[in-house]
Amino acid sequence: MDKNVDISLSVNGQEVSRRVPARTNLVDFVRYELELTGSHVGCEHGVCGACTIRVNGAIVRGCLMLAAQADGATVETIEGVSESSEISDLQAAFHERNALQCGFCTPGFLLTAQELLSQNPSPSRDEIREFISGNYCRCTGYQAIVDAIERVAGERRQAAE
Amino acid sequence: MSVETDIVGAVHTKVRHDSARGHVTGQAQYIDDMPLLPGTLEVVLVTSPHPHAAIVSIDVAAARAADGVRDVISANGIPGDNNIGPVFDGEPALAEGVVDYVGAPVVAIAADSYDQARAAAALVKIDYEVRPAVLDIEQALEQELYTYPPQFMTIGDPDAAITKAQHRIDGEVRCGGQDHFYLESHIAMAVPGEFGDLQVYCSTQHPSEVQHGVAHVLGVPTNEVTVEVRRMGGAFGGKESQPSIFAAIAALLADRTGQPVKLRLRRDDDMVITGKRHDFLFRYDVGFDPDGRIEGVDILMGMRSGNVADLSPGVLARALCHADNCYYLPNARLRGYPCKTNTVSNTAFRGFGGPQGMLVIETVIEHIARTLGRAVDEIRAVNYYSTDDRNVTPYQQRVTDNIILPIVDRLRSEIDFDGLSSAIDEFNGANQTLKKGIALMPVKFGISFNTPKLNQAGALVHVYTDGSVHLNHGGTEMGQGLFTKVAQVVASVFQIDLDNIKISSTRTDKVPNTSATAASAGSDLNGMAAFNATNTIKARMVEVAANHFSASVDSIEFRQNRVYAGNESLSFTELAQLTWDERVSLSATGFYSTPGLSWDAKSMIGNPFYYYTYGAAVSEVVIDTLTGESRVLRTDILQDCGNSLNPAIDLGQIEGAFVQGQGWLTSEELVWDDAGRLLTHGPSTYKIPGSRDVPPIFNVHILEDAPNREATIFHSKAVGEPPLMLALSVWLAIRDAVSRVTGHRHLPNLDAPATPEAILMAVDDIKRRDSQTPSPAKV
Ligand code: FES
Ligand code: FES
Numbered sequence: 001m002d003k004n005v006d007i008s009l010s011v012n013g014q015e016v017s018r019r020v021p022a023r024t025n026l027v028d029f030v031r032y033e034l035e036l037t038g039s040h041v042g043c044e045h046g047v048c049g050a051c052t053i054r055v056n057g058a059i060v061r062g063c064l065m066l067a068a069q070a071d072g073a074t075v076e077t078i079e080g081v082s083e084s085s086e087i088s089d090l091q092a093a094f095h096e097r098n099a100l101q102c103g104f105c106t107p108g109f110l111l112t113a114q115e116l117l118s119q120n121p122s123p124s125r126d127e128i129r130e131f132i133s134g135n136y137c138r139c140t141g142y143q144a145i146v147d148a149i150e151r152v153a154g155e156r157r158q159a160a161e
Numbered sequence: 162m163s164v165e166t167d168i169v170g171a172v173h174t175k176v177r178h179d180s181a182r183g184h185v186t187g188q189a190q191y192i193d194d195m196p197l198l199p200g201t202l203e204v205v206l207v208t209s210p211h212p213h214a215a216i217v218s219i220d221v222a223a224a225r226a227a228d229g230v231r232d233v234i235s236a237n238g239i240p241g242d243n244n245i246g247p248v249f250d251g252e253p254a255l256a257e258g259v260v261d262y263v264g265a266p267v268v269a270i271a272a273d274s275y276d277q278a279r280a281a282a283a284l285v286k287i288d289y290e291v292r293p294a295v296l297d298i299e300q301a302l303e304q305e306l307y308t309y310p311p312q313f314m315t316i317g318d319p320d321a322a323i324t325k326a327q328h329r330i331d332g333e334v335r336c337g338g339q340d341h342f343y344l345e346s347h348i349a350m351a352v353p354g355e356f357g358d359l360q361v362y363c364s365t366q367h368p369s370e371v372q373h374g375v376a377h378v379l380g381v382p383t384n385e386v387t388v389e390v391r392r393m394g395g396a397f398g399g400k401e402s403q404p405s406i407f408a409a410i411a412a413l414l415a416d417r418t419g420q421p422v423k424l425r426l427r428r429d430d431d432m433v434i435t436g437k438r439h440d441f442l443f444r445y446d447v448g449f450d451p452d453g454r455i456e457g458v459d460i461l462m463g464m465r466s467g468n469v470a471d472l473s474p475g476v477l478a479r480a481l482c483h484a485d486n487c488y489y490l491p492n493a494r495l496r497g498y499p500c501k502t503n504t505v506s507n508t509a510f511r512g513f514g515g516p517q518g519m520l521v522i523e524t525v526i527e528h529i530a531r532t533l534g535r536a537v538d539e540i541r542a543v544n545y546y547s548t549d550d551r552n553v554t555p556y557q558q559r560v561t562d563n564i565i566l567p568i569v570d571r572l573r574s575e576i577d578f579d580g581l582s583s584a585i586d587e588f589n590g591a592n593q594t595l596k597k598g599i600a601l602m603p604v605k606f607g608i609s610f611n612t613p614k615l616n617q618a619g620a621l622v623h624v625y626t627d628g629s630v631h632l633n634h635g636g637t638e639m640g641q642g643l644f645t646k647v648a649q650v651v652a653s654v655f656q657i658d659l660d661n662i663k664i665s666s667t668r669t670d671k672v673p674n675t676s677a678t679a680a681s682a683g684s685d686l687n688g689m690a691a692f693n694a695t696n697t698i699k700a701r702m703v704e705v706a707a708n709h710f711s712a713s714v715d716s717i718e719f720r721q722n723r724v725y726a727g728n729e730s731l732s733f734t735e736l737a738q739l740t741w742d743e744r745v746s747l748s749a750t751g752f753y754s755t756p757g758l759s760w761d762a763k764s765m766i767g768n769p770f771y772y773y774t775y776g777a778a779v780s781e782v783v784i785d786t787l788t789g790e791s792r793v794l795r796t797d798i799l800q801d802c803g804n805s806l807n808p809a810i811d812l813g814q815i816e817g818a819f820v821q822g823q824g825w826l827t828s829e830e831l832v833w834d835d836a837g838r839l840l841t842h843g844p845s846t847y848k849i850p851g852s853r854d855v856p857p858i859f860n861v862h863i864l865e866d867a868p869n870r871e872a873t874i875f876h877s878k879a880v881g882e883p884p885l886m887l888a889l890s891v892w893l894a895i896r897d898a899v900s901r902v903t904g905h906r907h908l909p910n911l912d913a914p915a916t917p918e919a920i921l922m923a924v925d926d927i928k929r930r931d932s933q934t935p936s937p938a939k940v
Contacts, residue, residue, distance in 0.1 A: 021276075037194035038187015040394070042344040043428045047844035050344055078187035091185035095177055098813045102640025103184030104344040104394030110185060129852045136844065138342050138395050139640045140813055141820030142852040143859055 007071040011036070012080030020067050027051040027062025029070075030077055038078035038107045042136065049135030052108035053077055059115045078107035087114050089155060093148040101139035108135050113149045121160070123153055167721050170659025172649045172875045175809035179645045179664050180392060180638075191394050192348045192362045193425055201350075202231050204411060204424040205278035207268035207285045208434060209260035212296060212503035212837025214289035216258055216267065223284035224270055229277030232418050233285075235268045239413065241380025245405040247370060249309060252469040252506075254378055254409045260289070261468040262505045263837045264433035266406065271414040271422055294503035296837050298442045298463040301500035308470040308501045314481045314765040316555045317492030322457025326448025330532055333445075334524045336517055336913040338465070339438035339510055339825040340841075342849050343639075345394020346431040349408040350423040351375075351415035359386050359412050364393045365404035366637050367677035372669045374405030375412040386412070391666035396639035397821070398509030401677045402472050403435045432842040436508030437831065439476055440465045443521040453529045453540040457492035460484055460521055464514075466499040467506035473499045476507070478611045478762070480514030482556055482769065486522050487565045487605045488544040489551040503837055509679060511818065512885045515606055516825070519886050520913060523602070523893060531900065531908045537893075538573070538601055545569075546605075558607075558768045562870050564801065565603050565775050572777045572799045573601065576860075581781060589901055597794070598898025599781045602890035606883040607770030609755055610680045612762070616755035616771075618686035619672040622651060622694040624702075624747040628734030630655065630662045635675030636687035637667045641881055642810035643683045649806060650688045650874060654695040656719040657733050672750075681774070681879035684806060686753055688874035694751025701747075705740045706731065772871045774878045776800040776864075778819070778887035780856065782894040786902060789921030791827065791895050795858035798887055803869035803878030815861050815884040822888025824850040826913045827895070899923045903931035 008017040011034060018033055030036040030053065042050035044063050051062035054076040081087050090110050093099070100106045109132060116123060116131040123131065128149050129142070137145060170176045183189030221233045236243050236257035246252030256265045268285050272278035295301050323329060349363040349371075359379075365371045368388040376383045388408070393400060407424045415422040426434065442463040448456045462480055466473040477497040484495050526544065530537040545566055546552045552560045572578075578601065585597040609616050620634035632651055638644045644664045652659045669675075676686070699719065707714045710726035718725045724736045731739065740747055760767035781795045798819065802811045828848040832840045841847040868876035892913055899909040899920065907930055911923035 023276075031194075032197075035196065036187075037190070040191070040344070041193075042346075042394075043844050045428070045843060045845060048344060082186040094185050095181040098177060098181070098809050100178065100181060100184045100640075101642070101813055101817060102344065102393060102395040103178075103180060103189050104191065104640075106184045107187045126857070129855070129857075133851045133853045136342075136344065136849060136851065138344055138397070138821065138849060139817045141816035141818075141850075142855050143816045143820075143861075144813060146852065146855075 005068045007068055009070050009073050009075055011075045012077060012083065022068055024067045025063050026053060026065040026067050026070055029067035030062065036077045036079050040104050040107065042104065049108040049112065050105055052111045052135070054111055059111050078110065081111065089152050090114060093152045097144045097148040097151070099140060099144040099148040105135060105137040109137065109145055116149070117153055117156065121153065121157060125150060168652060168656055168658050170649055170652050172653045172806050173804060174807070176645055176649055176659060176807055177809065178642050179648065189392065191345055191392065192350055192364055195350065195362065198352060198421045201421040201423055202271040202273060202414065202418060203275040203278055204269055204271050204414060204422060205275065205282045206266040206430065206434070207270065207282045209256060209263055209265040209267055211260060211289055211291050212263050212294035213292040214260050215292060216256065216260060217288040217290050219268060220286040221268060224281040227277065227281035227284055229273035230270060230281045231273065231420065232271045232414050233268060234413060239378055242377045244377055245374040245409055246469065247402040247472055248474055249470045252471065254406050261503050264505055266434065269410045269414060271418060294837050296502055296504060296833065298465050298500045301502050302463050302498060306501040308466040308473060308499045311499065312477055312481060312497040312765060314495040314555050315493065316557065319457040319459050319492040319494040322492035323446060323448035323459060326456040327450055328532060329448050330528050331446040332524070332528055333443065334521060334912055335442050336440060336520050338440040338507060338831045339829050340432055340831065340847055341397045341399030341437065341510060343393070343395030343397060343399055346426045346428055347404060347407050347435060348425040349404060349411040350421065351412040352421045353415045353419055357381065357385055359415060361386060361388045361408050361412055363388055363390055363404050363408045364400055365390055366396045366400045366639060366679060368637065368667055368669050369675045370402065370677065371405050371408045374409045378409040378413055379416055387668060387670045389666050389668045390637055393637065393639040397511045398513065398679065399435060401509040401679055403508055429842045433839055434505070436467060436471060436506045438510035438825065439507040439514065439517065441517045445521060445525055447525050449529055452543050453533055453535060454543045455488065455490055458490055458525065459494045460496065462497045463500055464497060465502055465504065465507055467502055467504050469506045470499065471506040472509050473507065475611055476509065476514035480518035481765065482607060482611065483515040483518035484522050485554055486519045487546060487603045488522060489546050490555055493555045495555060504833060511821065512882045513680065515882065516822065516886045519604070519889060523889055527893065527896065528908050531905065541603065556769065557766045558770060560773065562772055564867065565605055568775055568777045568799050568801065568864065569601065569603050572779060572797060576779055576797045578779060594785060594787050595783050596786055596898045596902055597781060597783045598894045598901055599779065600890050600893035600897050601777060601779045602887055602893060603777045604883055604886045605773045605775055606886065607773055608681055608685065608879045609758055609769060609771045610676065610682065611760060611769045613758040613760050615676045616682065616686065616758055617676060618690040618753050619675060620687060620690035620694045620751040621671050622691065622698060622749055622751065624698055624737050626738045626741045628661065628737045631665060632662050632691060633665045633671045634687040634691050635667065635672045636683045637678040641683065641814060642807065643678065643687065645810060646684045646806045647688050647691045650692050651695045654692060654699060655733065657722050681881035681883065683881065684877065685873055685879055688806070689753035690751040692751065692874060693753055694749045697749035697751065698747060701745050702736055702740050705743050705745055706736055709739060772869060774801055774880065774883045776883055776887055778890040780890035780894045782891060782898055784895060784898045784920055786924045789917035789924065791915065791917070791920055793823065793856040793891050796856040796890065798861045798884065799864055800884055801864045801867055801878060802880050803867060803873065804876040805863055806875060806877040808863055811863060811880045812861060814880045818882065818884040819888050820850050820855055822885035823854065823891050826888055826892040827915050828854065830914050830916050895920060899927055903927050906931060
């Protein structure tokens with residue numbers, strides 16, 4: 001039996017076609033096949049959020065999704081959203097508030113924060129804490145991360161007014 | 162050492178982490194992100210399923226023949242010395258003859274792909290002859306099984322003091338271990354070079370030790386092995402001694418196959434194979450006067466060392482050296498037993514025994530308070546070290562820089578501790594199910610490695626002719642911001658903007674024979690070494706400038722990216738070029754060793770610490786007496802950082818350490834089964850704090866105008882570990898809430914971690930005890 005599958009997908013705006021082992025998960029695919037190593041692997045079983053990737057506009061755990069399931073999908077990684085400047089304000093705020101130490105969790109948090117703000121432009125601190133609770137950070141104690149997201153929410157609201 | 166701040170990125174300014182831009186764009190490279198060299202092999206380890214067994218035979222024939230497999234090794238394939246012990250000899254990289262914990266690596270398989278290696282691992286046949294295992298601390302204490310001889314510290318005459326005291330109590334308390342859960346698990350990648358040389362990329366806090374481990378195992382001189390690390394995805398002590406195992410195995414396989422070899426532990430393997438924070442069993446016997454003043458203590462510390470000693474001697478020494486915390490113990494016997502168990506060897510973890518030592522004395526203080534029916538802080542007040550007398554520690558170092566009282570007083574009054582406490586009384590009176598509690602935690606933490614010889618560091622600084630600077634030192638970056646701080650030091654000495662300084666990866670061929678980046682001392686040691694290197698170059702440049710301007714050496718001044726002699730000046734770049742033109746070296750090494758340290762490991766007497774870092778926290782919690790759940794409602798912290806090198810980075814250290822400590826004391830529970838297997842080997846069963854666990858009100862302040870009295874780097878203080886212990890305020894507040902259930906009449910039976918289950922049992926227990934005691938009752 002052929003254990004490989006052919007997949008075609010859009011990754012950060014580029015069409016990609018590859019033949020991959022059927023069991024390859026999405027985060028390993030982008031990391032090792034496409035050399036997009038900004039998505040990290042922290043736990044390999046869906047708990048830490050370091051592998052967060054956007055598929056068809058919604059964030060997923062790259063370690064819980066097979067690359068084969070992304071066939072035909074639009075995939076965006078931290079590299080893509082950095083390039084497009086979509087989250088440059090979040091990036092600046094994370095930088096400014098030191099919302100990172102070792103940085104291993106950071107790309108996952110940024111994508112998660114962006115998803116939150118697109119669903120709810122005025123989250124309370126509690127709502128921020130709730131929404132990012134599926135992402136682990138072992139270094140910062142989250143305070144700086146929540147501060148940074150709160151600040152960007154405020155800035156975006158102001159800009160929209 | 163005066164500092165001008167008219168450059169960008171001077172010391173004491175809130176410079177952001179040097180890798181921040183890389184982190185937010187995903188460009189910062191960890192070892193697993195490095196492009197794979199052609200032919201790179203991946204490794205899977207076959208580990209012991211038994212806590213204790215003799216290895217009868219190992220059959221790797223089928224594994225060797227499996228698809229993609231390039232090499233299979235066990236201990237007998239090790240050409241050098243199968244020994245990676247950081248303190249004592251005889252701690253193997255691959256088990257030899259016996260296995261003594263579940264997870265001990267026995268066989269390593271290198272294959273073209275990870276999946277192939279994993280598949281081959283299932284084909285390895287190892288016959289074991291199972292032996293009886295010792296799995297807990299009590300059993301080891303009973304059988305007197307230790308990984309090395311017990312350590313005792315004594316001052317005064319504790320027996321007489323305890324017997325003569327008007328009051329006497331005894332008790333027992335425990336604290337659990339803690340998995341580091343750095344988000345980046347262990348990884349090493351070995352690349353063979355020419356003539357047997359090896360380049361090893363390794364996520365390690367201690368490149369020199371990894372270098373030694375690799376050289377030992379391969380049986381080659383140290384100079385054939387270079388270890389390099391740019392950054393780690395977290396470490397927290399877990400990458401101090403532990404990486405040697407993986408680096409040595411990867412290096413050996415690379416050496417044998419001639420191919421690059423990568424060994425990355427998957428999360429579950431990482432949690433099973435590598436050591437954790439030491440769990441402890443404490444027993445205490447204390448005598449005190451009617452005011453609660455401690456007259457004598459005898460404390461037994463049963464520490465789970467695990468299968469081998471590893472770094473346990475240092476951890477236990479630090480636990481013993483912190484069993485006083487901020488309190489004067491005139492007569493004390495502190496007995497430390499490094500229990501040998503058939504579980505994974507515990508290792509360094511932020512605080513390194515200090516948190517455990519403090520936990521027991523805080524329990525004692527609380528026990529005294531409940532016995533006398535007084536407030537805990539009243540008991541603290543009569544026991545704090547004084548400044549002039551009552552200031553000798555059990556290890557006979559004098560505490561001369563004590564500022565705990567002003568810190569505690571300021572924190573208590575700023576938050577109106579007494580007001581908060583009465584509000585809690587009111588709340589608890591009006592609520593049956595929910596009960597609140599509050600507690601303060603004072604911390605005094607000794608800075609320096611307990612072993613004096615480790616307190617040394619080196620740095621290497623080059624200035625290029627265009628005025629750009631290359632900085633290297635022995636410290637490693639695990640996210641704590643060390644590289645940024647040391648670069649600030651160099652910028653400040655040269656008086657040039659920070660972006661002129663290139664921070665480079667830690668490499669054993671640039672700065673040799675380094676100590677681990679640990680003991681919170683990273684910036685103290687490496688900052689000073691870089692300071693010295695920079696000043697060496699600066700002195701040479703000053704000579705050149707003086708000649709150039711025909712001015713005296715004393716009149717030369719470095720300021721705002723320029724070098725002045727009166728009204729004349731050159732840019733720093735011009736002077737760099739001129740220095741080269743004059744054939745004067747623009748490169749220097751710097752070295753530093755902490756002054757005034759002494760330690761006799763046998764008598765446990767000396768001056769092991771250069772200074773102390775102080776801090777205090779107050780936490781308010783609520784518990785649900787029907788489910789045992791707890792929440793932290795509010796935490797206020799006042800932390801001493803001396804003249805902080807970087808207040809923004811220090812703030813992050815305080816917040817992060819506190820939350821990590823909170824996890825240790827509340828939700829992070831390591832559970833082993835009767836067969837010695839770790840059941841909590843992944844984040845689905847092992848719960849580290851998430852964003853909702855952080856106190857919703859979290860006020861963190863750095864103590865201002867508090868320069869270190871000692872001549873540390875720009876009079877700053879170390880901050881990596883001390884705030885972790887502030888989290889004991891959470892544990893003590895939970896105990897307070899339990900104790901308030903029955904009107905503070907009893908001491909709760911509540912160990913750490915205070916999981917919901919443990920809290921529920923403690924509540925039931927205290928109610929039961931209360932109903933059995935005629936009121937008004939005491940403990
Ligand atoms: S690696 Fe995917 S959630 Fe942790
Ligand atoms: S910054 Fe290290 S895990 Fe978040």
